[in-house]
Amino acid sequence: MSEPFVVYGASTSGSVPIEATLSLLGVPYRVEDYAPWEGQQEVSRLARINPLGQVPALALPTGEVMTESAAILIWLADAYPHGRLAPVLADVKRPEFLRWMTFVSSAIYALYWIADDPSRVTDKAEDHAAVKTRIFDRIAHCWARMGEQLRPGKYLLGDELSVLDLYVATASRWSPGRRRFYEVAPGLADAIGRTDADPRLTALWAERFPFAPGWER
Ligand SMILES: N[C@@H](CCC(=O)N[C@@H](CS)C(=O)NCC(=O)O)C(=O)O
Structure with a gap:
């Protein structure tokens, strides 16, 4: 492994938990920012990395490029x-870990492809606000189901911080926002608050997903 990791990402995006993971691991990495939501020029620029035009992606020191946030986080941890x-x-918590990592990715994160731009599924501009509302309700519903079924300790899977905490700490800040997350999944609040407050991550959060006034929404 000679070259450092390269994270293709954006502040506030799904690259942030990956950057947090690399930072906690003390592994050298650099970030190249892309903002595919800014238009076709950015999507085309990103296409050489991820033909789907999405961040995050991670170039490994071998040169291989991985996409899919959950896969990247699981792989880095392993x-x-x-x-x-x-x-x-071999840990008894491994099935639960895989279950919820995949749940965040597939049941929640995937919905932002529509929420970020409802014209992807309907041309009727007058319906766009309702589409967003329904999607945010669905995301809140998913957080609620996760909250009912997880039995956190200090962190979501027990007393040790895992990449699941980093993933949820980031995704739960996207719409409908952290305030609603706390309402629907109150049992997860302490673990995620502890992750927000981890002193090893203060600089990372400040740079990549700042807790600016009103951040909880
Ligand atoms: N399944 C992907 C989803 C990635 C994703 O939706 N990324 C957003 C940014 S947070 C993006 O690139 N959106 C632009 C688009 O989908 O066109 C993953 O888990 O990594």
């Missing part, structure tokens, strides 16, 4: 076990 950022394969 590749650097000294960081203890995921239950190992």
